[in-house]
Amino acid sequence: MLVYIETNFIFGISTRRDLNANKLLSRINAERRLIIPSVCSLEALVALEGQQKQLSNLLESLDTVISQLERNSLQKTSNENTALIASRKAANILFNQLKPDLSDAIGDVLSVAEVITPSTNSIQKTLKNPILISDKAMRDNLILECISEHATVQSDTKKAFLSSNTKEFGSEQARFTLRASGVIYFSDTTKLINWMDSQS
Secondary structure, rough: OOHHHEEHHHHHHHOOOOOOHHHHHOOOOOOOOOEEEEEHHHHHHHHHHHHHHHHHHHHHHHHHHHHHHHOOOHHEEEEEEHHHHHHHHHHHHHHHHHHHHHHHHHHHHOEEEEEOOHHHHHHHHHOOOOOOHHHHHHHHHHHHHHHHHHOOOOOOOOOOOOOOOOOHHHOHHHHHHHHHHHEEEEEOHHHHHHHHHOOO
């Protein structure tokens, strides 16, 4: 059995949104292989940079507002200022945890997953004839092409793909491509685990 994952699985672990991700990782063995396209590691780093920039901008904005409030002795001790200071501390904690949490998640995934590299053909198809029409779906197209190409030559095993990105990977075009490669799409980790257990 092959279980394909993509970048959102990594973020599900690092943000603790996917509470069953580690349960899935614990089920991976020689008969149940976890596969991830190499481009997902890069995509995770790009997303991390975006999150860091957003939080950095938020911290700067909060610093500006707090500084303005603290110039006025009445507002310095106001409930609003206290709440803003608490929000700034929380945002700073989150900012400082982004990188280590993502690093741990990538490490957890790559300790059990096999990494597949997009072929020249997958890259060319992504650029010339993308499955997903959106201009913002270039990386998702490449992930889909990579998985589809790999799955097509793995005809003697059951295959599944897990992605919480239902907008792109749950689309009709993506599902058709996955089905043509013999891959069943899941958007929920629990449902995937139940399916895996039912196949044993």
